[in-house]
Amino acid sequence: MADQSEKNFKPTDKILEQIVTNRREEVVELQNSEADQIKDLEKRGQKQISDLKKALPNDLSGLLEKQEERHEEESKATESHVKEIKEELVESTPKPQFQTQIHPGIADGKLIAPSSLGWFTPYYGTLHGSDGSIYWQGYNPGNINLWDRASGHGSGLFGTGASSFTVYMDWWFTYIPRENGYYNHTIWVPFHGFYILKADDGFFTSKEAHSRIDLSARGYQYNYKASGSTNVFSMGSQNINVNDRFDGWRTMYYSDLLGADRAYLLVTVSFHVYARGGGSYAELNFSDGTANYIGVPWVYIT
Numbered sequence: 001m002a003d004q005s006e007k008n009f010k011p012t013d014k015i016l017e018q019i020v021t022n023r024r025e026e027v028v029e030l031q032n033s034e035a036d037q038i039k040d041l042e043k044r045g046q047k048q049i050s051d052l053k054k055a056l057p058n059d060l061s062g063l064l065e066k067q068e069e070r071h072e073e074e075s076k077a078t079e080s081h082v083k084e085i086k087e088e089l090v091e092s093t094p095k096p097q098f099q100t101q102i103h104p105g106i107a108d109g110k111l112i113a114p115s116s117l118g119w120f121t122p123y124y125g126t127l128h129g130s131d132g133s134i135y136w137q138g139y140n141p142g143n144i145n146l147w148d149r150a151s152g153h154g155s156g157l158f159g160t161g162a163s164s165f166t167v168y169m170d171w172w173f174t175y176i177p178r179e180n181g182y183y184n185h186t187i188w189v190p191f192h193g194f195y196i197l198k199a200d201d202g203f204f205t206s207k208e209a210h211s212r213i214d215l216s217a218r219g220y221q222y223n224y225k226a227s228g229s230t231n232v233f234s235m236g237s238q239n240i241n242v243n244d245r246f247d248g249w250r251t252m253y254y255s256d257l258l259g260a261d262r263a264y265l266l267v268t269v270s271f272h273v274y275a276r277g278g279g280s281y282a283e284l285n286f287s288d289g290t291a292n293y294i295g296v297p298w299v300y301i302t
Helices: 012-054 057-092
Strands: 118-119 124-128 134-139 148-149 162-175 183-201 208-221 221-237 239-258 262-274 281-286 298-301
Touching: 012 124, 012 148, 012 162, 057 183, 057 239, 057 281, 124 262, 134 183, 148 162, 183 208, 183 221, 183 262, 208 239, 221 239, 239 262
Parallel strands: 148 262
Antiparallel strands: 118 298, 124 134, 124 162, 148 281, 162 262, 183 239, 183 281, 183 298, 208 221, 208 262, 262 281
């Protein structure tokens, strides 16, 4: 995806521009911190491996050296495996019970639980790429395509041979409460995609694959409010070989004390993947294939 980080705010959206800019700086810090942690683990881990080889008898030290070729072979085997599995998943479609064309909060075209303010769709959105760039940014976001993957290498011992990435999708909602008081937000996000996880730990190795998806919310009116979050997907292990679709609505609740003035709500989904050791692989894909995407979220406010 192309970098679309240029400013494109309406002249009347000065507050939105500022809080979106602040959020961007926050995400860059998070991504830099994640990358620095991986680099630090690699550096310290390689030192520990070097010290271990010196302390081991020659036959065991030589065994570690020979295993490096095996780790490369496992990486190639995983690459072939993922390619085959991915072709099937890209062509797959959601089961009927996980379709999201009809919102679960609506029956016969009306809200099941009418609220004081009604329901809202995003006013603005930003897709923060795992490489530090902005993949997409703009008003009235529609369906979003995104993916994230990580491949490990080496033995994985002492945290070496790891890769880790996180993609963040931000949606900003805005509205004006009718009066001072607490407002409850029911947040619905539609998912259509798939995951792939593979790791095969063994003797003198420490391999792992893991992925997780978290949904969070944070309000803003004059200043930032407290945040809330919930995990909607988490899977991983040192010995794992799984893949499947991930579809349907996911929801969370958020409450905020607000005055009768313009308010903002930031809803974020983070997509995290981690793989350590040769042959280890993790992927979250809401992009490839016509059936895979992140749909437009809804927020009910009462």
